[in-house]
Amino acid sequence: MSALAPLPTRRDEAWRYSDLDAAARAWPVAAPERIVVAPGETRHLALLQDAAEGETVIRDHSIEIGAGGALRVHLLNSGGALGRITFDVTLATRAHFELKAALIGGDTQTLELVTTMNHAEPDATSAQTVRAIAAGQATTNYLGQIRVARDAQKTDASQSFKAMLLGRTATANAKPELEIFADDVKCAHGASVGQLDETALFYMAARGLDPARARGLLLEAFVAGLFDDMDDETARARFAAAGRARLEALA
């Protein structure tokens, strides 16, 4: 069990961009939360990580999705000195896993997301959409692995990571990793790191928007839509409000 696991080092691939000092303060961490989605069942999971300043949050999830089952996850990861969320997902035939996540940080925060998709059987689908915003000296990390077993034909897996850096001292790391042993699969991945569009900022200023509000609007737009398809309206409003509050603090 991971409770007995030794403290990770920089040599551990999944920890290479992490804040190991913050991790050490919370070590040993609890065993991964185990989630089993029964065959044919559909489940939703909404995770809002908004721990207080300076805290360390490490949450591991070990997920199995049965044949024809589906799990949809929405994640807002924005609190603590280190906020690290991981998902290790094994998909049976025709299973579906979907993750929409926002990482929003400032100061010296490290916010990271690690996903491992194990496409063990044929015809399963998985999709991760991750948007990260880093201000100050913050670091946002996304490590996404997709493994497709030899007989997991017709796998359809996709991964999209877009990061926005609000200052010269902010950092984003993206590490997509594809291990494909089947030959009839679709695996799409894309990663980009950018800054706020200066032309758009000038256009908005020329219409009278003050610079802070112009930046705020562009940042809201960058993460917009991630939480729109949450079924639980209360949770959706809570996510939208928490995201907006965090962005306002950074803009």
Add this chain to the structure above:
Amino acid sequence: MLTIDNLSNEIGGKTILNGLSLSIGAGEIHAIMGPNGAGKSTLAYALGGRPGYEPTQGSATFDGADLLDMEPHERAAAGLFLGFQYPVEIPGVSNVQFLREALNSQRRARGEEPLSAADFLRLAREKAALLGMDMEMLKRPVNVGFSGGEKKRAEMVQLGILDPKLAILDETDSGLDIDALKTVGAGINAIMRAPDKSVLLITHYQRLLDYVQPDFVHVLAGGRIVKTGGPDLALALEREGYAEVVAA
């Protein structure tokens, strides 16, 4: 309204505006025409305050205030509107939200009460109708997926909603077919033809001037105004070309 005196700037070490002077009175419509590379868009950006286009010398006074001392959003709040040759797309931000926030940001800067959502929608509907634009388009993200002509129409809807004192319109006629040109021309007249308002039209061609009749036409070449005349100067330029007219 606007007095520009001896304005120069440099972009990438190259002089673009080169001692440009121009005075625009209240109630006047001026047109600036000129060949490619004369500095037309550079003038618009310098007046709008775009980073990278800062003047190296000269002055610009807008309604008695030092225009060059203001931030771009302060120039807008003071009543300056810059119509873009290439209006910018802003994915994820609707026109309605963008314009309401922009208008209220201006109103707050002027010490006025912000407009309520209902009042703003009423205003937006009225101005959209004036320019023949479907209200549904204003609910879509700013300029995203708009054709060239739709972007220019949307710029004029923005002009109507923000209701500035001075509009500097950079190549508003480019990308417009003849029907759109008529609508946009009529829109400019309806919104800006008033004793307390002024327009600076920047254009390559005479055709917009058929619909928005200027009081003065200036020829910009080599970063300064080289010739000034009435509406017939634009016709002469169209007929004979810049080189002939400038040399004459």
